[in-house]
Amino acid sequence: MAGNRHEDFMPTPLPKNSFILVVALMLGIAAHAATGLKVGDSFPDLAGFELEGKLPESVKGKVLLIDFWASWCGPCRESFPALEDLHRRLSAKGVVVIGVSVDEVRGEMERFLKKNPVTFAILRDAKQRLVARAGVPTMPTSILVDRTGRVRFIHAGYQGKETKLQLERELTTLLEPTP
């Protein structure tokens, strides 16, 4: 029967310039790749991001643990008791823990804090400007900043006790006087 040859079932070859489209798509995706803070960068001044809440009075010369969290994020809830414990034990030594909520609705953040009360400073990045600047790879993300204001460690996600121990180890290292 005419038109039933093997060639008739072969797929039509792609147009020659379709590779340009593929390259453009790949470039576009690459442009979205992380452009946030990296280890060694200086952490931006928190006062410049219109954050809601009271900034801790003295962060200059302190070791900072800045945790980006949200009420809708399960691992963030798990990380809160660990952060609270670190705050209670290390604040006297010079560690300042700051939780930065990225919740768009303040009520949701407040409900979360009612269920998971903490004593460390909580700020809300309502406009999500700081978190965008930090370019966190996942929720939650903890950024450890040394006494000179440089980012020294970035923790993406929270894996329970393991992460807590690692955070404590790193904070202790940052508290040690530099030679």
Added chain:
Amino acid sequence: MKTKLVQSLGLFVIGLLLTGCGHVSPWQRGTLADPTMRADRDLIGLAIHEHVFFSREAATGGRGVGGGGCGCN
């Protein structure tokens, strides 16, 4: 030659624009993380729907549950 170049450039720009459709940053996933976004958010409704579906299709057990397709279990 010039037309081809313009076509290729147009294709390139369209490709770049298309990639802008799908990126959601980790801190913007509040809506996606809402329980109402889950396909199985209404467990009772899902069970009823599955029962009706399997009975109608005579396919009870089709998803690993024992049964002979009578729709009676």
